[in-house]
Amino acid sequence: MKQRFPFTSFPNGWFRIAYSHELPLEGVKPLYYFGKNLVLFRTKQGSPHVLDAYCPHLGANLGYGGRVEGETIKCPFHGWCFNKYGKCTDVPYANRSLPNVQIPTWHVREINGLIFLYYHAQGEAPTWELPQIPELTSREWTQLKQGSQCQINSHVQELHEQVVDIAHFPTVHSDHSTKSQGSEIDGSIWKQYLLSQQALKIATLNLQIETKIEIILYGLGYSLQRYCISGIGKLEFILLFLTTPVNEEELEIHMLISIKSFFSKTITSALTPLLIKTLENEVKKDFPIWKNKLYRTHPILCEGDGEIMRYRYWASQFYSELIEISRGSNTIL
Ligand code: FES
Ligand SMILES: [Fe+2]
Secondary structure (H helix, E strand, C coil): CCCCCCCCCCCEEEEEEHHHCCCCCCEEEEEEEECCEEEEEEEEEEEEEEEEECCCCCCCEEECEEEEEEEEECCCCCCCCCCCCEEEECCCCCCCCCCCCCCEEEEEECCCCCCEECCCCCCCCCCCCCCCCCCHCCCECCCCCCEEEEEEECCCCHHHHHHHHCCCHHHHHHHCEEEEEEEEEECEEEEEEEEEEEEEEEEEEEEEEEEEEEEECCCCCCEEEEEEEEEEEEEEEEEEEEEEECCCEEEEEEEEEEEEEECCCHHHHHHHHHHHHHHHHHHHHHHHHHHHCCCCCCCCCCCCCCHHHHHHHHHHHHCCCCCCCCCCCCCCC
């Protein structure tokens, strides 16, 4: 790995690699994530699969010109075919036995119009799964709408650290009211509870606006955020904040949103782009910091900094090799 971050590998876990609509039946899509060329394809029967991109024969990239044939992908160079296990199933010009080769394969799941890959540095099988989101099967909630996407210079662990970094809210986000209500750890899941209470005066009305936020991290690629804002009616929405490493120092962010029916259909659909824009603007405020900062393995922390070291300890489970977590006297664990 390059040296800006001390991590020895990409973190293991589930990461978004495509939207379902980008991969029609028998579609092929080249990908570049985790510093690797990969190929994503959907077979005739409809299931998505990911293989390392390079053909074991003479090295063509299957993502560029490769074609799906039934349940296999055919290399564009000499026509060798590979199944979902990466096994060679056909060589058009070989009459006898097939070469005993296997392209590395990756575990894939398709949930709520999104395709995820389970990254594991040693290629091990998933030990946990992404959740079903009950809101998305309810008629009261809008369909998950694709918001913005961007690529930034940072690391997925660093990015999600902001969930516990309460002390940057006033300075970066001008948010002086959000406080932590605690966190819970359940294996690969980190749950963070936040609460904001603000007085709002509109003409002669004195309103008390309360925002409850539940952020659930499933590993370092999938953050499910539930917002409930009460004061003028009750506005509820969920944000999926998905992060995927592109290489050691760059990552991709995708945001999707679903809103619970609010007063009327018209108001609800008008709110969607507005909320996406607001959330996007808040995330963008962090960009210059993330882009230019360094990662301190031994940060000097003080009271009020939140659970940064506890978060890092939790995040360390996603690396195949142990990473150093500071336990020095000036840090909090
Ligand atoms: S390089 Fe793929 S079949 Fe020859
Ligand atoms: Fe932030």
